[in-house]
Amino acid sequence: MNYSYVSHLYCPKCENTYSTNEVNQLCECGSPLLVAYKMDDLKNDFKPGMLLERTPDLWRYHELLPVEDQESVVTLGEGMTPLLHLKKAGKEMGIPNLYMKDEGMIPSGSFKSRGAAVGVSKAKELGIEALAMPTNGNAGAAWSLYSAQAGITPTIVMPLDAPEITRKECVAAGADLYLVDGLIGDAGKIVGRMVKDYNIFDASTLKEPYRIEGKKTMGLEIAEQFNWEVPDVILYPTGGGVGLIGIYKALRELQELGWIDENKMPRLVAVQSEGCAPIVRAWNEGKSSAEPWENASTVAFGINVAKALGDFLILDAIKETDGCAISVSDTEILDELKTLAENEGAFVCPEGAAAFTAARKLREQNWIGAQDKVVVLNTGAGIKYPNTIEADAPVLQKDEKIVRN
Amino acid sequence: MNYSYVSHLYCPKCENTYSTNEVNQLCECGSPLLVAYKMDDLKNDFKPGMLLERTPDLWRYHELLPVEDQESVVTLGEGMTPLLHLKKAGKEMGIPNLYMKDEGMIPSGSFKSRGAAVGVSKAKELGIEALAMPTNGNAGAAWSLYSAQAGITPTIVMPLDAPEITRKECVAAGADLYLVDGLIGDAGKIVGRMVKDYNIFDASTLKEPYRIEGKKTMGLEIAEQFNWEVPDVILYPTGGGVGLIGIYKALRELQELGWIDENKMPRLVAVQSEGCAPIVRAWNEGKSSAEPWENASTVAFGINVAKALGDFLILDAIKETDGCAISVSDTEILDELKTLAENEGAFVCPEGAAAFTAARKLREQNWIGAQDKVVVLNTGAGIKYPNTIEADAPVLQKDEKIVRN
Numbered sequence: 001m002n003y004s005y006v007s008h009l010y011c012p013k014c015e016n017t018y019s020t021n022e023v024n025q026l027c028e029c030g031s032p033l034l035v036a037y038k039m040d041d042l043k044n045d046f047k048p049g050m051l052l053e054r055t056p057d058l059w060r061y062h063e064l065l066p067v068e069d070q071e072s073v074v075t076l077g078e079g080m081t082p083l084l085h086l087k088k089a090g091k092e093m094g095i096p097n098l099y100m101k102d103e104g105m106i107p108s109g110s111f112k113s114r115g116a117a118v119g120v121s122k123a124k125e126l127g128i129e130a131l132a133m134p135t136n137g138n139a140g141a142a143w144s145l146y147s148a149q150a151g152i153t154p155t156i157v158m159p160l161d162a163p164e165i166t167r168k169e170c171v172a173a174g175a176d177l178y179l180v181d182g183l184i185g186d187a188g189k190i191v192g193r194m195v196k197d198y199n200i201f202d203a204s205t206l207k208e209p210y211r212i213e214g215k216k217t218m219g220l221e222i223a224e225q226f227n228w229e230v231p232d233v234i235l236y237p238t239g240g241g242v243g244l245i246g247i248y249k250a251l252r253e254l255q256e257l258g259w260i261d262e263n264k265m266p267r268l269v270a271v272q273s274e275g276c277a278p279i280v281r282a283w284n285e286g287k288s289s290a291e292p293w294e295n296a297s298t299v300a301f302g303i304n305v306a307k308a309l310g311d312f313l314i315l316d317a318i319k320e321t322d323g324c325a326i327s328v329s330d331t332e333i334l335d336e337l338k339t340l341a342e343n344e345g346a347f348v349c350p351e352g353a354a355a356f357t358a359a360r361k362l363r364e365q366n367w368i369g370a371q372d373k374v375v376v377l378n379t380g381a382g383i384k385y386p387n388t389i390e391a392d393a394p395v396l397q398k399d400e401k402i403v404r405n
Numbered sequence: 406m407n408y409s410y411v412s413h414l415y416c417p418k419c420e421n422t423y424s425t426n427e428v429n430q431l432c433e434c435g436s437p438l439l440v441a442y443k444m445d446d447l448k449n450d451f452k453p454g455m456l457l458e459r460t461p462d463l464w465r466y467h468e469l470l471p472v473e474d475q476e477s478v479v480t481l482g483e484g485m486t487p488l489l490h491l492k493k494a495g496k497e498m499g500i501p502n503l504y505m506k507d508e509g510m511i512p513s514g515s516f517k518s519r520g521a522a523v524g525v526s527k528a529k530e531l532g533i534e535a536l537a538m539p540t541n542g543n544a545g546a547a548w549s550l551y552s553a554q555a556g557i558t559p560t561i562v563m564p565l566d567a568p569e570i571t572r573k574e575c576v577a578a579g580a581d582l583y584l585v586d587g588l589i590g591d592a593g594k595i596v597g598r599m600v601k602d603y604n605i606f607d608a609s610t611l612k613e614p615y616r617i618e619g620k621k622t623m624g625l626e627i628a629e630q631f632n633w634e635v636p637d638v639i640l641y642p643t644g645g646g647v648g649l650i651g652i653y654k655a656l657r658e659l660q661e662l663g664w665i666d667e668n669k670m671p672r673l674v675a676v677q678s679e680g681c682a683p684i685v686r687a688w689n690e691g692k693s694s695a696e697p698w699e700n701a702s703t704v705a706f707g708i709n710v711a712k713a714l715g716d717f718l719i720l721d722a723i724k725e726t727d728g729c730a731i732s733v734s735d736t737e738i739l740d741e742l743k744t745l746a747e748n749e750g751a752f753v754c755p756e757g758a759a760a761f762t763a764a765r766k767l768r769e770q771n772w773i774g775a776q777d778k779v780v781v782l783n784t785g786a787g788i789k790y791p792n793t794i795e796a797d798a799p800v801l802q803k804d805e806k807i808v809r810n
Contacts, residue, residue: 056461056485076750077487077507080461084482088554102482105510108752109788145750149493155807160800165788167796172746172787177798178807186803194807225460341577345481345550347513382577383514383570383789391572393582395565398591402560402583402599 005042006066009033009209012313020066023126025207032206032310034249035066035213039256048228048259056080058114058217064253065118066213072125074150076107078117079217083225083375088343093360097373099231100346100356101222104381108142108169110302110349111218111379115242116142118214123201124150132195133203134158134187136239136302137166138380143203144175154203155194157187162301165384183296185306205240206309215243219250222375228259230266232372235359237351237379238270238279238325239305241314248317266375268323270314271358273298275330276306279314283325288315299330299388300350302379324367328357336360337388349385352378410447411471414438414614417718425471428531430612437611437715439654440471440618444661453633453664461485463519463622469658470523471618477530479555481512483522484622488630488780493748498765502778504636505751505761506627509786513547513574515707515754516623516648516784521547523619528606529555537600538608539563539592541644541707542571543785548608549580559608560599562592567706570789588701590711610645611714620648624655627780633664635671636778640764642756643675643684643730644710646719648782653722671780673728675719676763678703680735681711684719688730693720704735704793705755707784729772733762741765742793754790757783 009018011027012034018024020035027033046063054060058079067073082102090098103111120143123131132155133143140156147154155176158166162179170177180187188204195202202208223230230251236244248268254260272280275298282290292307308314318325337353340346348356355376362368382388396402414423416432417439423429425440432438451468459465463484472478487507495503508516525548528536537560538548545561552559560581563571567584575582585592593609600607607613628635635656641649653673659665677685681701687694697712713719723730742758745751753761760781767773787793801807 052457057487074750075489077489077510082462082482084480102512104514105482105512107507107510107750109509109514109786145746145752147750148747149750157801157807164796165791167798168791168794169752169788171796171798172743172752172794173750174747177796179798179800180803180805181800182803189803190801190805190807197806198809338577341550342553342579345479345512345552345554345578347550347574347577381514381786381788383574383786386570386573389573389577391569391576391582393572393576393584395584395586396562396595398585398587398594400585400595401602402562402595404581404603 001045003062003070004065004068005038005063006068007036007038010036023128023201024209025202033209035209037064043257046257051224058117058214061217061220064220066210067118067121067125069125072121074121074124074146075117076113076145078106078113080221081105083222086344089340092343094363094370095359095368095372095374097371098359099375101218101375101377103377103379104348108138108145109381109384110138110142111243112139112142114214114217115139115211116146119203119208119211120146120150120152122210123152128152128201131201131203132191134184134191136184136304137162138302141166141169144170144173148173157190159183159187163384183304183306205242212242212246212249215246216250218243218377219247220254223251223254223260230260230264231375232266233269233368233374234266235269235271235355235376237300237303237355237377238272238314239303240308241270241279241310243377244268244270244317245310245313248321265321268317268321269358269362270318270325271355272325272327273300273303273330273354274327276304277327278306279308279311280325280327282311282315283318288312300333300354302351303354326358326361328354328361332357334388347382348378349380349382350388351380406450408467408475409470409473410443410468411473412441412443415441428533428606429614430607438614440614442469448662451662456629463522463619466622466625469625471615472523472526472530474530477526479526479529479551480522481518481550483511483518485626486510488627491749494745497748499768499775500764500773500777500779502776503764504780506623506780506782508782508784509753513543513550514786514789515543515547517544517547519619519622520544520616520647521551521619524608524613524616525551525555525557527615528557533557533606536606536608537596539589539596541589541709542567543707546571546574549575549578553578562595564588564592568789588709588711610647617647617651617654620651621655623648623782624652625659628656628659628665635665635669636780637671638674638773638777638779639671640674640676640760640781642705642708642760642782642784643677643719644708645713646675646684646715649673649675649722650715650718653726670726673722673726674763674767675723675730676760677730677732678705678708678735678759679732681709682732683711684713684716685730685732687716687720688723693717705738705759707756708759731763731766733759733766737762739793752787753783754785754787755793756785
């Protein structure tokens, strides 16, 4: 019984393999690398019943994670976020079996903490002492916080327009923070140059192979929370797309282990904003990779990614599951966010609201059926985005009274 | 097997009893009311092993909660927050067995959601259609969100200085929000007048008897997470003190059920700010109730409560457990907050930082021993308090590069 059953890294494009015991970034061919596990051993040794007495965090799946020594684990208690049946919102949308996987209830208030927990833990295990990454804010915050616990020095570069709270998180954790007057792609170029100049580990999305393993735990949890019967549809707000790729990978692994039905996959939906929809465009044009989006801009800043390194993996996952890609407008996003708070008391992030709006639209188009079991990923807490809500309120003096109309 | 084993309400001062099937506020004698359960039936019917297959939220303890019909439950997935062993921070403080119960990972990012979940669910069960409350921000936000799901109309009155994000949460949820140019006591007077004028339910701290039952689940969880062996010390940032009263109540109930050792209680510590320390003053003077604090002011806004209705219950809980009350300065709070983020990657709220500082001081005084198992309550997420951190960062142009010193 090992803590991890990790086997090796492999390239999904050229099938080259690499060791997980040394520092690796991209494949020689330029593709992201994925993690393989010893599935035959796992089939023998790892059973669902073993989870029952484990703590409700993502490390309950340690056999299916790449960290080999439990001592390497850096944790803030991330994972096993609620899967909530939204009865009122579902009724209103005509989707009675509507569920929210609420990633707001996680360290740093963003699902980015999953990738950071596993990515930083593995970086610590590999002896990495410094890393750098571009970010739209939340990933930088999460990697800064976990790096602090691990004793790793992070350099974070984020757009000036990224949510302001994420700057505070980086600085609180002691990260070296830089702002760039541009988009995440511009931040990526600055990081690319820096990691070469100073020989630092590049923790950019999919340039390091382990954060996807952290993200994949969303898929493991959804399966476990539905008692190993997967839902019909999963909607995911898609920027870099690591979560969607991870959920797909998780479900394939569970099929291989025989924990879920090998003949049923949820239809995976990549949700983007109309202001930045490269995956949707590629999907509609039947392409297997995406062109960069020009002049990307959206209120859902976390999915403002003009070009995703894993575009081909996203498009493949959608195709293989009979899913789709769909975009929504900023107005729809902000309206949906307010509607959800009023109906359910759920204050979601704009990216999560985008995914809810997509569910509404796909139901209207009958792409989602009336009896489908539908899971929407809310990828972060609304409290990180104060600007989505206007809050004018009357100011009373101490001796005033409230007069209701 | 009932969903709840609630029995009745009783007054801890005059021992009067009331029904839980009708709307009650304070006792006729002016004291808060507490909830009693059918403990003999519970001893027979309720066993720790039953929790194993339940979801990781506070409703896993439904037998020990006052909501009788599961259909009344309003939930956003609150509870079973992480209990983290802080090895680095503990080593630095000389408390190797230092744990944080992290209430930042809960809906609305504040432990107030526990009280709101149970309080609003019971209000819904009792047919309450509108409620009003004064708040330092977080409770109002939480009660607004849960009320939205329950279909109850909330009126919230908070000081102008309350954390701005909490205004947004109230408004997002559709609450009637008022700001007052004063302190929570002033907000309380305005609410007191309004509930009389319009015959509305008064959900002020301890004027409604059920939020304490929600807060008490922190105590149930700490006991369960330590496998029914309680820690030596629990530190709690104390404003209204409902959490401390609740934890004490929970542990007494667990003792009565025989789930924990009847001879061991953790020493409970009420932590306040030097700018508002009425409980500490009363404790030091050996009094059983507290005088209002003049000109209350602290960066830990959530504990800026000049007069707590449950002061006598707080002081009693401290006394009965051989605990203590201690105050810390705003400077210490902000320093501790930064130290924790740098050491552990934990971005806590100022109230939580106050409790950590108190642990540090009590260790220095040897009131906390080197081998004591110590739990600090971090009552909310740091991301709700952006102003605790200054974040100046260099701004780069797209073609600039990072130059390290």
